[in-house]
Amino acid sequence: MDKKTQGAWIVNHAEKLKTVTNADNEFEQINFAGKCGVLLSSLSADDQAILDEKKVGALARAANINIRTELPAFLTELERQRLISKGSNAIEVLGMGSGSILEHASRIFEESEPESKELAVIELAERCSDLPMDESVAKEYIGDSYKLTNKSVNDLFHNVDCIGFVDSEEAYSGNKLLFNGNLFRGTDTKKAYSIISSMSTKDASKINELNDMLTKDGCVTVHTAKQLLGAELLEKAHSIALFDVNSIGNESGQHEFVTKPSAFNKYSNSTVEDAFDLAKAFVTSLTYGMTSSAYNRGRIQMITALLDKLIRGEWVGPATAIGQDYQVLELKGVVEVEKAFGNRCRMRLLKREVGRLALQVITEGDASQNSLESLPSVSATNYKAPEHNRQLSRKNQTVTMKRNIGEILNQLRTGSI
Known part of the structure; x- marks a missing residue:
């Protein structure tokens, strides 16, 4: 994948790590690079600018960055990357856009010598953006690609599920399917058609009406x-x-x-x-x-x-x-x-x-x-x-609702797309 996309997943995963106690230690380089990217996005503008210490602290707090324990390390790294220059009471920030920021986050991540499991969860997320993956197939692929033992793969997928790097649902067949919130962000209408065609005529008509609206x-x-x-139908969708x-x-x-x-x-x-x-x-x-x-x-x-x-x-x-x-x-x-x-x-x-x-x-x-x-x-x-x-909604779903969603995902995965 290109550096911008990799940077986007690093930022995405760092945001997910905020919600899980001690998980940032398990994926330390993703967490560090992702938070550097979020901070840089808050500090930077199109044009080069000078920000005083008070404003830097306010922007860091708004980005949920601890100004005592985290901010100094992030600023040091951004200065090492020559993206900012620190003065006694202010910093100077280079002008840049979101795409450049994501590329910088990707470079910070790669220079930190990430572990295989960190590279694996980024690729897994990208692959689950295209179509849902059968967990057994995904485990085999990740294990072979990153030379991980069966125990390491099982531990990794357990952590992935708990943190929410990807989502999972079990279909009535027993297959566990992995997916994420990027499934329908592209312009490929075949995916949506596959989902709608698996529904009852009444539900499909309602979905189509909302889509048209x-x-x-x-x-x-x-x-x-x-x-x-x-x-119920809105929650499923x-x-x-x-x-x-x-x-x-x-x-x-x-x-x-x-x-x-x-x-x-x-x-x-x-x-x-x-x-x-x-x-x-x-x-x-x-x-x-x-x-x-x-x-x-x-x-x-x-x-x-x-x-x-x-x-x-x-x-x-x-x-x-x-x-x-x-x-x-x-x-x-x-x-x-x-x-x-x-x-x-x-x-x-x-x-x-x-x-x-x-x-x-x-x-x-x-x-x-x-x-x-x-x-x-x-x-x-x-x-x-x-x-x-979406994540908040998923936490409140019943077991029956989850199984129904699993069936929808199975239709998407096995449909003629």
């Missing part, structure tokens, strides 16, 4: 999707990533909406873009500005003109909404926000590639403005990505 409108609320599919569920909200609670996994694939490599979920978070925040903000606080009326100005690197504002509706993007290092006067703030875009992708998605369909009007009227102060929500 999303193709036309880009996104719908989870409430709308549940009304159409029913809770969500579990295998046939649909994505994005979560946004603030102190008033979480609000969820459904999108197609391939919505961004038209404009980018989804595996690479999904490593940081920056464009999705940007589209979400812009949605609030277009549909929820009152005119007197800075409601967006000319989205194309606004984005064009941001992409040129210019400041926009001042407006009250800017200080409230773009906190997620500020914490991820996508925009810079500063006070102008009173409660009014202005902002500029630090990662212009994210703005260009958001502009395409908003103006060319797959997340068009008319569909975004269904989102809730609250200021976005947090964003939970589709993979986080």
